[in-house]
Structures are given as structure tokens and as C-alpha cells.
Amino acid sequence: MRVMPVVPRGYCYGVVDAIGLAKKVAADPRYPRPVRVLGQIVHNRHIVEELSRLGVETLDGANRLQLLADVHDGTVIFTAHGVSPQVREAAKERGLTVVDATCPDVEKTHALVRKLGAEGFAILYIGKRGHPEPEGVLGEAPDRIYLVESAAEVGEVAARLRADWPTAPVAVTTQTTLSRWDTETIISAIREQFPDVDVYNEICLATQTRQEAVVVAAAEADIVLVVGDARSNNSNRLVQVVREKTGKSAYLIDNVQEIQAEWLAGKQTVAVTAGSSTPSQLTRQVIQWLEHYPAGVGANHAVRQQDAADDRR
Numbered sequence: 001m002r003v004m005p006v007v008p009r010g011y012c013y014g015v016v017d018a019i020g021l022a023k024k025v026a027a028d029p030r031y032p033r034p035v036r037v038l039g040q041i042v043h044n045r046h047i048v049e050e051l052s053r054l055g056v057e058t059l060d061g062a063n064r065l066q067l068l069a070d071v072h073d074g075t076v077i078f079t080a081h082g083v084s085p086q087v088r089e090a091a092k093e094r095g096l097t098v099v100d101a102t103c104p105d106v107e108k109t110h111a112l113v114r115k116l117g118a119e120g121f122a123i124l125y126i127g128k129r130g131h132p133e134p135e136g137v138l139g140e141a142p143d144r145i146y147l148v149e150s151a152a153e154v155g156e157v158a159a160r161l162r163a164d165w166p167t168a169p170v171a172v173t174t175q176t177t178l179s180r181w182d183t184e185t186i187i188s189a190i191r192e193q194f195p196d197v198d199v200y201n202e203i204c205l206a207t208q209t210r211q212e213a214v215v216v217a218a219a220e221a222d223i224v225l226v227v228g229d230a231r232s233n234n235s236n237r238l239v240q241v242v243r244e245k246t247g248k249s250a251y252l253i254d255n256v257q258e259i260q261a262e263w264l265a266g267k268q269t270v271a272v273t274a275g276s277s278t279p280s281q282l283t284r285q286v287i288q289w290l291e292h293y294p295a296g297v298g299a300n301h302a303v304r305q306q307d308a309a310d311d312r313r
């Protein structure tokens with residue numbers, strides 16, 4: 001089978017820095033124990049498991065403030081997705097040692113929302129409900145920011161905003177890991193409600209370039225495989241943009257063992273990409289397996305053994 005590894009793919013600088021910081025804390029006894037991460041450091045279970053082997057516990061749950069309620073000692077690491085000011089304050093009140101792995105691109109959105117709030121804007125924030133990044137950003141201006149997830153929601157959210165802030169200027173900004181094309185549709189719907197809206201697109205460069213590259217590659221491929229965790233927003237968006245922009249089949253897989261033979265039946269060319277929180281080794285295994293397909297069916301046993309060996313490291 002012809003395999004097209006998409007470039008760029010995989011780790012972005014924010015993810016590399018966040019993982020590196022967590023490992024550094026794990027190895028440095030000057031950080032008070034226990035060391036805990038408030039949520040998954042980045043959305044990938046392989047990385048969470050690796051940190052666990054290094055003695056770093058991941059607290060997982062829907063809300064950072066609630067997670068912090070049970071923490072009374074040691075070191076707490078804030079994840080690449082950022083946290084709200086309320087979480088920062090709560091960590092300080094508890095006397096915890098804080099290590100902040102927030103991606104600079106997410107920090108930039110926090111600063112923007114603080115500035116817009118201080119200038120008197122009412123803010124529409126395009127993001128994914130329940131994801132930690134919106135949770136942190138919304139906390140920067142809780143009384144004047146409104147989460148919008150889809151174009152269908154815009155009318156209802158606009159009505160609420162007008163009722164609360166009838167004379168305020170309106171701005172719109174975004175989560176960093178959204179689909180560029182999806183966001184454009186939602187912004188168009190917002191412009192219909194607020195023609196003078198100030199628009200700040202905060203989709204990060206890493207997300208944009210990976211989406212644009214996979215759309216170009218998909219045009220030449222019969223099928224696209226995206227290696228990434230089911231909870232990774234940018235990985236899910238890679239699948240979404242392929243399906244919506246090219247009409248090609250695209251599947252999210254956690255690792256090589258999740259490839260299904262029926263996806264490949266009758267296909268000549270497969271493009272492979274990875275979310276920005278996916279360890280490169282997982283993507284490499286997928287590419288190698290596909291390069292040997294259909295013989296790769298037999299090779300899968302060797303890949304599994306290699307996987308198990310990697311997991312033990």
C-alpha cells in the first residue's frame with residue numbers, strides 16, 4: 001500500500017514543553033511531593049501513563065476547581081490547556097507549589113479576553129463545551145463572556161448577550177484547536193447578528209498548518225488515518241476537516257492495533273497524520289505497519305510486542 005505521511009503532523013511546541021516540564025518536576029526532588037497534574041497534561045493516555053510511571057499522578061475530572069478541592073499538599077501542575085484565575089487563586093490559598101505548563105498560545109487568548117473585558121466588551125467565545133481550555137478562558141471574564149459551540153446556537157446566545165449588555169461593543173474570539181472552516185461558518189453567523197463585531201481568530205499556527213496539510217494530502221489519498229486520543233480536540237478536528245473538506249474517509253485511531261482491515265479494502269493510498277499531542281512513536285508504528293500491508297496483518301504481532309516493550313520503559 002502507498003503511504004503518505006503528512007507533514008507537518010504530531011507534536012507541537014506547546015505539547016513538547018508541557019511534557020518536558022512535567023518530567024523535569026518528576027525528576028527534581030526539590031518539588032514537594034506528591035506531584036499531581038490538574039487534568040491530563042495533554043490529551044493522550046500514553047503520555048499520562050508514562051508520567052504515572054515517573055510518579056506523577058493525573059487528577060482527571062470535568063472541572064479544575066473541583067479537582068483542586070481534594071488537594072491539600074505537594075506540587076500541582078497546570079496543563080497545557082491553561083486554567084482560570086479562580087483555579088490559580090485556589091492553588092495559592094492552599095499553599096501548593098504551582099508549576100504552570102500552559103501553552104503560550106493559550107496564554108495569549110487569556111490576555112486578550114482580560115483586555116477586552118477591561119475595555120468594556122461583551123465577548124463571544126467559540127469553543128467546545130466541557131473542554132478544559134474554554135473553562136480556563138471563560139474564567140477571565142465570567143460575567144461578560146459567552147460560549148458558542150455551533151452556528152445553530154448563535155441566535156440564542158446573541159439574545160442573552162443583548163439582554164445582559166445592551167450597549168456594549170461585541171468581540172468574538174476562539175479556542176486554539178478548532179477547525180478553521182467550522183469557525184469561519186460560526187463567525188459568519190455572528191456577523192449577521194453583530195455586523196460591527198471585532199474578530200480575533202486565536203486558532204494556533206500548529207493546529208492550522210496540520211489541518212491545511214492533511215486537506216491537501218487527502219486530495220491525493222483514498223483514506224486518511226489520524227493517530228490521536230479520543231479526547232484530543234485537535235485530533236478530532238483533523239478527522240472532521242478531512243471528511244468535510246474532501247469527502248474522503250477519515251478515522252481516528254489511538255494506535256496501530258485499532259486499524260481495521262475493512263477500511264483498507266480496495267484502497268491504494270493512505271495518508272497518515274497525528275494530533276499535536278500524539279507521541280511520534282505511535283505514528284511511526286502506524287506508518288510502518290501500513291507500508292507492509294497486507295503483509296502488515298502478520299507484522300501486527302511484532303508491533304504489539306514492540307508496543308508492550310515501549311510501555312514497560
Ligand code: SF4
Pocket residue numbers: 012013014015080103104105106176177204205206207234276
Ligand atoms: S495545539 Fe496549539 S495551543 Fe495547543 S499546545 Fe499546541 S501550540 Fe499550544
